[in-house]
Amino acid sequence: MHEQETCVAVRDVLSRVGDKWSVLVVSMLRDRPLRFSELRRTIEGISQRMLTLTLRGLERDGLVARTVTPTVPPRVDYALTDLGRTLLDPVLALAAWADGHRGEIARARERFDRKDPGKQD
Amino acid sequence: MHEQETCVAVRDVLSRVGDKWSVLVVSMLRDRPLRFSELRRTIEGISQRMLTLTLRGLERDGLVARTVTPTVPPRVDYALTDLGRTLLDPVLALAAWADGHRGEIARARERFDRKDPGKQD
DNA sequence: CAGAATCCCCTAGGATACTG
DNA sequence: CAGTATCCTAGGGGATTCTG
Numbered sequence: 001m002h003e004q005e006t007c008v009a010v011r012d013v014l015s016r017v018g019d020k021w022s023v024l025v026v027s028m029l030r031d032r033p034l035r036f037s038e039l040r041r042t043i044e045g046i047s048q049r050m051l052t053l054t055l056r057g058l059e060r061d062g063l064v065a066r067t068v069t070p071t072v073p074p075r076v077d078y079a080l081t082d083l084g085r086t087l088l089d090p091v092l093a094l095a096a097w098a099d100g101h102r103g104e105i106a107r108a109r110e111r112f113d114r115k116d117p118g119k120q121d
Numbered sequence: 122m123h124e125q126e127t128c129v130a131v132r133d134v135l136s137r138v139g140d141k142w143s144v145l146v147v148s149m150l151r152d153r154p155l156r157f158s159e160l161r162r163t164i165e166g167i168s169q170r171m172l173t174l175t176l177r178g179l180e181r182d183g184l185v186a187r188t189v190t191p192t193v194p195p196r197v198d199y200a201l202t203d204l205g206r207t208l209l210d211p212v213l214a215l216a217a218w219a220d221g222h223r224g225e226i227a228r229a230r231e232r233f234d235r236k237d238p239g240k241q242d
Numbered sequence: 243c244a245g246a247a248t249c250c251c252c253t254a255g256g257a258t259a260c261t262g
Numbered sequence: 263c264a265g266t267a268t269c270c271t272a273g274g275g276g277a278t279t280c281t282g
Binding site for chain 1: 265
Binding site for chain 1: 130225230
């Protein structure tokens with residue numbers, strides 16, 4: 001599994017998944033396409049700069065399709081591609097893991113921080 | 122799924138998974154415990170600073186257990202905990218996805234970059 | 243051997259202002 | 263409405279040096 005190329009590919013997907021907004025955006029598009037402004041309103045906390053950058057990244061990787069309707073004002077819809085849809089499964093599995101074990105993780109952290117005081121403020 | 126708390130928990134696990142070394146370290150520990158120096162040699166490219174930090178983070182989250190044998194020179198072994206082992210499945214699924222679709226992703230990028238020249242140097 | 247400390251750089255990401 | 267363009271900062275991560 002570690003033939004270098006694979007390793008690089010995996011790391012670069014993981015860093016995409018690990019960035020602050022990509023997974024959230026993808027999961028928002030799960031049911032139907034959404035407009036830029038809908039994403040912006042729904043996601044809460046995202047700046048429009050980061051929404052743009054995140055969508056560009058996802059589009060570049062072929063996970064999201066961008067459709068412009070050239071009206072005035074313009075309308076732009078974003079939808080998951082087939083490829084993007086296949087990503088949903090493993091990502092949601094990981095999210096489920098995170099949700100299912102967050103209690104254990106929180107307790108582990110408390111224990112660790114109690115043993116090792118002053119290191120984390 | 123987006124009750125805020127869950128969302129935060131998920132994001133923080135994803136950022137762990139998305140950092141440069143954590144997943145690689147966890148996957149190296151899949152079969153048996155390893156010493157610090159074994160990890161350092163096997164991983165290739167990691168600085169000992171980042172190996173230390175990564176291991177501390179994993180230990181803090183309860184994913185990895187650290188065992189010190191107080192000899193001279195000291196010996197320190199790292200092993201996956203049960204919790205860490207349960208993470209293996211979803212993470213490897215994601216890695217498999219990344220490996221399985223890296224061709225598609227690469228092609229999507231080429232297409233995108235051809236359409237939009239000069240933006241990514 | 244297994245680290246802690248230090249220095250330094252670079253990028254992710256936020257805030258704000260402007261435009262077609 | 264759906265973006266660019268700027269400016270700015272916190273922190274991830276590398277290289278190097280020191281120590282029990």
